[in-house]
Amino acid sequence: MNVQQLRKDDFYLPILRLLEALGGSASIEEMEQRLVDEFAFNDADLAEAHEKSGTPIILNKMAWARSYLKVAGFLANERRGVWLLTESGRNALSAGEAAIHTGVAAAVREYNARRKAASDASAAEEISPDELSFEAAATTEDVGDWRDELLSALKVMDPTAFERLCQRLLRESGFVKVEVTGKSADGGIDGVGVLRMNLISFQVLFQCKRYAGAVSSPIVRDFRGAMQGRADKGLIITTGSFTADARREATRDGAPAIDLVDGELLCDLLKERQLGVTVREVRSEEVSIDMTFLSTI
Structure with a gap:
């Protein structure tokens, strides 16, 4: 298998299907093992890593797929390491693969728009529904930047x-x-x-x-x-x-x-445990105009 050509999108449907088969929840390890078996990845495939960060390509793309599905509201991870299939995820699964991809792309565009509105465009890093560099993009699950930097x-x-x-x-x-x-x-x-x-x-x-x-x-x-x-x-x-x-x-x-x-x-x-990692909460505002109020003042 050409691991380099594998896309995160390839994992969307399999992840939703396996979570449904496992009763609506699974650990990261369970998901990874099921996907490894389903795609018949061998040890050589799993050993291929990004040259820059040394992050295993296949597991990294699985993580990105989870993140994008979470942005779309199809998955949730209320507990560390445990992922849940949401009602929206079940509905998307019933609607078919095309609906899943469309839903993810729309959610990511909306997410990017909110980030641009909340912060200076030059400081904001976007994630994109297109196939971009997995090492360069940002994600709501923080799969990319801080983990790559820490592992390096x-x-x-x-x-x-x-x-x-x-x-x-x-x-x-x-x-x-x-x-x-x-x-x-x-x-x-x-x-x-x-x-x-x-x-x-x-x-x-x-x-x-x-x-x-x-x-x-x-x-x-x-x-x-x-x-x-x-x-x-x-x-x-x-x-x-x-x-x-x-x-x-x-x-x-x-x-x-x-x-x-x-x-x-x-x-x-x-x-x-904040060992070598500092976590700082960042607050942002979402401002909308109440036209009804303004028209009746």
């Missing part, structure tokens, strides 16, 4: 600094006794921590990988072998993505489960 910064960090950042993230996420071991020839194990959940605690071994591409299944398999008998769970954190085989290997029946944190989720977690 993470990928050039010193390896030990990146490990310390992951250590801090785990502490902020409820882990205690988090240690970075940094031992060589230890099956890729970079550290250990204890996750406390009420009265229960789990010993967790973790691995930190500053990848531009996709983590493959052998890496997950080797990590599981290294953690055998030493921990209750495993965790792999990467700035890249995971191949379909790697995700399957992480949840293989009869083997200890390994949780996977890819670049997109890592960005979200750092943003939530």
